[in-house]
Amino acid sequence: MTSSTTIPSADSLQGRPVPNVTFKARPGDAWQDLSTDELFKGKTVVVFSLPGAFTPTCSSTHLPRYNELAPVLRANGVDDILCISVNDAFVMNQWKAGQDAGNVTVIPDGNGDFTEGMGMLVDKRDLGFGKRSWRYSMLVKDGVIDKIFIEPQREGDPFEVSDADTMLSYINPDAKIPEPVVMFSRPGCPHCARAKAALSDNGIVFTDISEDQKITTGVLRGLTGQLTWPQVFIGGKLIGGADDVMAFVSSNQGR
Structure with a gap:
């Protein structure tokens, strides 16, 4: 300036x-x-x-x-x-x-x-x-x-x-700020699509890190200890796969 x-x-x-x-x-x-x-x-x-x-x-x-x-x-x-x-x-x-x-x-x-x-x-x-x-x-x-x-x-x-x-x-000084959400996903994976839909339908913003961004199964296992896609983190805590995301969303509805 x-x-x-x-x-x-x-x-x-x-x-x-x-x-x-x-x-x-x-x-x-x-x-x-x-x-x-x-x-x-x-x-x-x-x-x-x-x-x-x-x-x-x-x-x-x-x-x-x-x-x-x-x-x-x-x-x-x-x-x-x-x-x-x-x-x-x-x-x-x-x-x-x-x-x-x-x-x-x-x-x-x-x-x-x-x-x-x-x-x-x-x-x-x-x-x-x-x-x-x-x-x-x-x-x-x-x-x-x-x-x-x-x-x-x-x-x-x-x-x-x-x-x-x-x-x-x-x-709103009392507004609740959501924890950051990160998903490791694979293109064409139906379980990944289900997890994404569950998050999106409930207004949860997430960052999608896909396999085509060089996140291989080996990298996924090294980061999460799991071999299956997707794997979702919320606030640095591993939630898990699609079923775990659905359970998390269901348990948090109305909060």
Whole structure:
């Protein structure tokens, strides 16, 4: 960020409507104009904005954690989770696909109109990025900014307050954060499909590590002590195969 850039304060933005712009999106490989009203009117929406798709912090932490906590945010009154970046639609779509971030709606602010309207457009020419967004997150209710978390104004790319956990804590400090779920699976395995369906049908976000990612039966046995697929971990604890997952889901329903 150049020294001439001044980021607005949270107090100056809270209570204001979001910028009225039209985004050039491309869902389903067809161009579509998305207006601010379509995205925000009559809804409670969490927005997080970041410097760029495929960049390190954005890909390793910012987007994945919002995707992971999306079901909890929705259970606490959030209608949609938007990720806005000054990137074109093709870049945003490819990034989302590679991140397996199906719980987040990516919004390409290719011309920077929304970001400029927020006062968050910063100069990152020193990195060869041109104009990009400063990192922030906000809770928007019916098009009005209810709460915004803006990263501190200093050199580099601070990431301290715009994370998903901070947003969830603001919305509901007592919200229960689920344990991370990891599944080791094999393509074409019916038991794997059954376990995935049980998790998905119950709103449990999981990371699927498939055999085609070089996780062989030998590796599976070394990690889990088991030879059968799938094997599911929750919070670092081995749950087991498909039947064990079904039993776990059944025992936790209604909690």
